[in-house]
Amino acid sequence: MILLLGSYLAGLLGSLTGLGGGVVVIPLLTLVFGVDIRYAIGAALLASIATSSGAATAYVKEGITNIRLGMFLEIATTIGAVIGALLAVYTPVNIIAIMFGSVLIFSAAMTLRKKNQDALTEGSKLSYLLKLNGSYPTKDGVVNYKLKNIGAGFSIMTVAGVISGLLGIGSGALKVLAMDTAMRIPFKVSTTTSNFMIGVTAAASAVVYLQRGYMDPGIGFPVILGVLAGAFTGSKLLARINPQTLRIIFCVAIVFVALQMIYNGIQHKF
């Protein structure tokens, strides 16, 4: 019952801050409920899929998501995710905890930084070859954008995939970094496209986790239901409140959680 409420909060916070449900689910399960981190990762993967699919229904209608770009980069993330899920067997749990803490801090920093709003007018050769340039609708009409540094973006995506397979989170922050900073995609497009990819990436590693027995039904069902309900409420609330202040408070909180995870990891408390 508490788990259900907790997951609801996790989904709510995840969708309000744009970090995704998994990031909140893992510390909640491990630090508060004392669940083994491997079960927590399995549950977090489910949370990632649930938030991604839940939110995507809203975005596709607006036509912002760049499906071609998402599909192309999914080659990198799915391969990475499978590698990550395989690596997870051989990685000691305390190392996973330390890595998770570091990724958390990084994600918190990423949500606070300046966002790329400008659309590039000149793309690289590869971007034309792969038909990755696109456009999206705004209030002032359709904006066209072009891409560059596709190689760099593709490599960062592979890393993002490995991390998401290893830690069970969507690693949306890394995905946005690859698209925003390296490939110079406008923020709106990169956020929605990354959301589209998170579901597919998480599904690729979730199968491995499921077959390995990392997903427990007793933990799974409250997490799925809680996160879905939370994400739904979050998307409704988001229209009414200003998430910027909330985001800052949340980021400070998450840094503390991250430090706790790293500390426990070093102390071998998992």
Added chain:
Amino acid sequence: MKHIFSALWGDKDVELVVGQLLRYGVVTASVVALTGGIMYLLLHGSGPVPQYGNFIGEGAGYTTFNGIFKGALALNATEVIQLGVLILIATPILRVIFSLLAFILEKDKLYIFITLIVLCVIMTSIFGGLKV
């Protein structure tokens, strides 16, 4: 310019269908998980909380497709929950398959190829015997 626009519109119709698909998938998964969850609580709710602090892993009944389907048909609570989990995992994969169909309709050979690679990676992880 005109044919670009018509291609875009085709894309959008498929996208709407995909959006619906995602919603139905998520709703079905949560309903199935909820049903299983209620059954689970009726059975185990009064008992002590299982020791999740010790990692033991799950038996074959929860981790193989056959085990899950058989158990769910027999209305075992835990397998019904795992069936919900399966549906949830299947939704994004179905989305990739739908995108593949969309690219086939558009005769976009490059992206048919790219989507196939993605599908192959996912299928390898499902059937590739990665159970280490």
